[in-house]
Amino acid sequence: MTFELHPKKRHQRLNDSLLRYLPAKVALPLTIIFALVPASLSFQNANLDAVESISKAESETPEIWADAPRFEIDEDDLKRHINFLASDSIEGREAGSPGGQAAAAYIVSELQKYGLEPGAASQDFYQEFGNGYRNILAVIPGAEPDQQQTTDTSREEEFIVIGSHYDHVGYGNSKNSLGPLGQIHNGADDNASGTAMLLELAQSIMNRKEKPTRSILFAFWDAEERGLVGSRHWVANPTCGLEQVKFYFNYDMVGRLKDEGLEVYGIRTAFGIQKQLVRNNHSPSLRLLYNWDNKGDSDHYPFYKKRIPYLMLHTGKHEDYHRPSDDAQLINYEGLVNLTQLSARLLWDESNRSAPSQFRQKSISESEFVRSGIQSRTGSFTERLGLTVIRPEGKEDLVEVRQVYQQSPASTAGLQTGDQILNFGNLPIDSVIFETLVLRVESPVAVTYVRPPSTERQKVMIRLSGNPQLLGVNLHFDSAEPGAATIIRVRPNSPAHFAQLENSDVIWSINGHWPEKREDFFKVLATIPRDQKQLSLVIEREGKLREINVNLWPDSDVLEN
Known part of the structure; x- marks a missing residue:
């Protein structure tokens, strides 16, 4: 994640298992010092005869959870990826550095092993740009039209892009580190965790016999820590038409899942994202913290600026953020497995839905400030009767009026404090909460009461305010x-x-x-x-x-x- 304002590490040499990921021209390691509110409505059940009944199609009962396959997510694989990408030997994966190139070579070797197709020009996995920077692009093609069992022949030409940056800040400097400087910043959470997740998702989907109906482009961005350079470059020089990109998933710092919950961004950028998310959030269900801000602090932002809907999951910043202490042993691997399972279901769902998501223009003007304003609005309740009651001890068949509000239906009907209500319409006083009776009955209603010390029953018709x-x-x-x-x-x-x-x-x-x-x-x-x-x-x-x-x-x- 782009920068916002332990013991010193030894600078280890690259071992033999890591040397093979270095570019040929760099045979030896180098030491480098250097993210609407309509009126409130009551839940009403009025004028039922005037409303047509729901259709048979509407009445069918789906399961609570979305219909998605289970994906095999291997915790050992996630550990293997992070342990390599966050090792001291590749010196913090700074963009354009030998360590960064070693990380890129490792990612490409994994993608080739899983069988993904190259996603850059000229059948290459690399999209080169800038000062030795390289985005890594790989594709799982969408199913052929005859396999889709649909007459829509264009879905395979649509893309879901899923991205994560693989670079970090190397040894850190005054512009990108919270210190201490001059030590290797391994970036296990930022963002070896997101990179490992993408690799595991790619493998898991490739292992399925059934393929998605839309093509999936896996993008491993370089130079994110220099200002989203890699994702900005791709959006300016896309390897497919931007109009073909129907949704973007972004994973940045996903390795420190806590009880406080999972931060969710982009939830407003298309219709129905929240429903899609919660119906896939199970086994286990994670606590979700929605944030309506669309900040330019990660690789979702260039896509958002092009009005492409996105979803970004983020486990939150921590005391090791952009410090040398962001190491692999601090990753919550159980949480990362659960988050990868959720992400696999979301990716599969989005890749196979009948109609693609559409960007929601109103999201441009929405923010956390707008959300907090909605949450602070509670609306007011209509006082249908306009009185409060108590149930005298030992008297289950009546309620006693404790207070009558001025200019209320009860006051207009002449009810007074101390009156004892015996019947409320044809509904029983002795078995149902009185407030529920007032809430549910139609107006007008016949009320039978006595006014002690008299025992004479009196009956009055009261026209209640509002609807049942x-x-x-x-x-x-x-x-x-x-x-x-x-x-x-x-x-x-x-x-x-x-x-x-x-x-x-x-x-x-x-x-x-x-x-x-x-x-x-x-x-x-x-x-x-x-x-x-x-x-x-x-x-x-x-x-x-x-x-x-x-x-x-x-x-x-x-x-x-």
């Missing part, structure tokens, strides 16, 4: 993720409250239906009978999908629990 609600939440609908709804507020003592739904939870599925757009979301709600007791949701919390069953008619016992 199913869960008791306010929602935000995101234009980048059609069909999903993010909870921005949970009403106390509502079905959502007792199901432990939380702000920022994303509702993806309702009773097995995965809406594709906002209109479908409400069509699904329209099919839910008023007397249904349970609702099954698939929600996302911090990037992890989970199934939650909501009791739509919570009883009074839940208050005690």
Whole structure:
């Protein structure tokens, strides 16, 4: 990752196993000193008869997880790659240096062993530029049209590009190191980890009998640490038409996965990326930290500037960033295996989807500042009745009015503090949370009450404010993720409250239906009978999908629990 403002290492000689990766003209090692908000909506279930039921196709229930094959990821291979690329013997892989060229030769030898095709001009793996710099390009061609089982003959000519820079900063200098200077900066995490991941992904996909329908270009960028020079050069001098590039994956510093989670960038640059990501995030599910900024600090940026959607996964900076202490023994290899599995599923999914991703123009004006603004908006709840109640001890068949709000439906109907409500429409007071009754009933509603010390029953019709609600939440609908709804507020003592739904939870599925757009979301709600007791949701919390069953008619016992 480009630079932002232990004991001294011995400068080892190249051993015999490393010498073979040096260019012929450098026989001996040299010592070098030197990254929209619509109005808040209530989860409503009103005017159900006016909404057509969902079609049979919409009602089919897919699995929670995306349908992707399992890829064999070898931890020993990842270790082997990183141990070589981050060894003292190649002296920090500085762009244009003998060590950098040795790293490039190693990468090409692995790609040749796996059977990938050269991706540069003249059937070469190298794209040379600048002061001895070399991008490394390799291709897995897309399946032939007859193998695709489709009439679309152009998909094999479309490319998914997956990239990682393989250079580092050598011995470091005052412009690219946090010190100490003059010592080998091995860059195990930055970015031997991303390079090792790409090699393992290439091998894993080549080992599959089934090939992707789109071609995959594996790009190992040089001179990233000098200002994204390698990826900028390729974008200016592409080896395929830029219009053929439908998506870009970037991996930079992916070797230090922590409990805090995995940073995710580019999530807004195409429609549906978040859904695609969370449905592939399993075995295990990683905590995902979305970031809406599109910074120019890694190789995704030249693609983003050309309006190509991208996704960048990043395990975060650390105290060894751009220091000599960024060594191989500090890599979280178990985390890297899990992250490589996730990346393989995402790459396969993107390579085989029926229609390519389209760049989302609104992402240009979105940022972390915009995201924080959305998260701070909670909206307000409509007070349908306008009073609060308590349930007197030992009296399960009534609730007592504790407070009546001014100018509320309850106040207009003449209810007062101390009144005891016996019946609320035709729904039982003694078994269901009163707040749920108020939330769910149609208006107007007949309310039967007594006013102590009198025992005379009185009945009044009350016209409630707002529409009936199913869960008791306010929602935000995101234009980048059609069909999903993010909870921005949970009403106390509502079905959502007792199901432990939380702000920022994303509702993806309702009773097995995965809406594709906002209109479908409400069509699904329209099919839910008023007397249904349970609702099954698939929600996302911090990037992890989970199934939650909501009791739509919570009883009074839940208050005690």
